[in-house]
Structures are given as structure tokens and as C-alpha cells.
Amino acid sequence: MVQTPISSHILYPDSDGKPIAENTLQYRWIVRLVTNLKQLLKEQVAFVAGDLLWYPVRVERPPAPCQAPDAMVVWGRPDGDRGSYKQWEEDNIAPQVVFEILSPSNTMIEMAAKQNFYAQYGVLEMVFYDPQSHNFWGLHRATAQDSLNFIQSQDLPWISPLLNIRFELSADGLAVYHPDGELFKEPGELYEERDKAQQERDKAFAKLRELGIDPETL
Secondary structure, rough: OOOOOOHHHOOOOOOOOOOOOOOOOHHHHHHHHHHHHHOOOOOOOOEOOOOEEEEEEOOOOOOOOEEOOOOOEEEEOOOOOOOOOOOOOOOOOOOOOEEOOOOOOOOOHHHHHHHHHHHHOOEEEEEEEEEEOOEEEEEEOOOOOOOOOEHHHHOOEEEEOOOOOOOOEEEEEEEEEEOOOEEEEOOOHHHHHHHHHHHHHHHHHHHHHOOOHHHOOO
């Protein structure tokens, strides 16, 4: 008997039906990570996403293996909108870095399953952080064929080999720093800086035009 092919949206749905976050603290962390990572990698060919389903392999019948990291970075893939990240449509490039921000309902069994999934499908760095308990751990390796090295709270400060960002832990919780030493900012702060830079650029261009110089020719 000939079986009817199953449609792509059934095999690879764009939603797992779960909320992005369970509380405002977790949500702020996810948005802060995604926004700052996009800013960090804006000059590189890199795709940064938050809470996007990643399907590493094609299947003929559901369920398809998948996870939705709270934040993920994929070098070698252009930025842009996607309903989900289907790896076989992305030059078969797996996310190299993933972040998980824990909520009160998350269990260690669930996190262990995520670790195993990420390890199996080629992630090179994974970071886990509970913003309420301040529990932090991570795993990293140079290639997908290598064994994972474990990082825990007492190993901080730690610098990500791939992102070159620094993680530090204090009584107030985790702090993440850009390679230049700047603290990861709230999204509103980044937008304010961007607006200020644009205003300064507009003023400079206006001054050049007053002097009879076309800034587009410079």
C-alpha cells in the first residue's frame, strides 16, 4: 500500500506550544542575551535566535528530534526570519553555541536530556543558568568529535572560546561581558545608544552639507 507523504508543517511544526518564558526574570535574560549577541556579531555572518525550534535531521514520520534553545548562535548562516531552524536547509550547519535560562519548573532530568541532545547533534558550547538560584554550569569542546569539558560556578570567571565573552558570578548573580569589557546591556540601553549614534551621524552630515560637502562622496 502506498503511504501518503506527511506534510512538512506536520513533521516540523514551528511551535512546540510552550511559552517563551515562565516569568519576567527568565524573559529578561533571554531578550538580553539575544539582543547583545546580535549586537556582538552584527559584522559577522551569523544567525542569532531565541526560543526557535531547531530540527537537526530530516524524518519521514513524527516526532522529529528537536529542541528550542533559549538563545542560539550559528556562524556561517545569514541573519533573517525563520519559522524554525531546519539544519538540512542551512548547509547542514548546527548551532555552535546555545544558552538555557532555567525556570522554576525545569528539572535536572530535563536539563540532562537537553545536554545530551546538544552533545549528540554537534553543539560546541552550551551554557545553563538559573537566575533565581544563581546556579551556573556549561560545557564546551573544540570540535563535535571531542569530549565535552565541564564548567561550573567555581570555575568562573570564564571566557567563551567561541564568543570571547566573559562570565562572572557574584552575590548579585551572573554578569556577562562583551570582549571589550562592556557589560551586556538591557535592550533599551542598546537602542538608546544606537539612536544617539544615529543623531550624532546626522549632525555631522548636516555640518558637512553646510560647508558644501556631500557626505555621500566621502
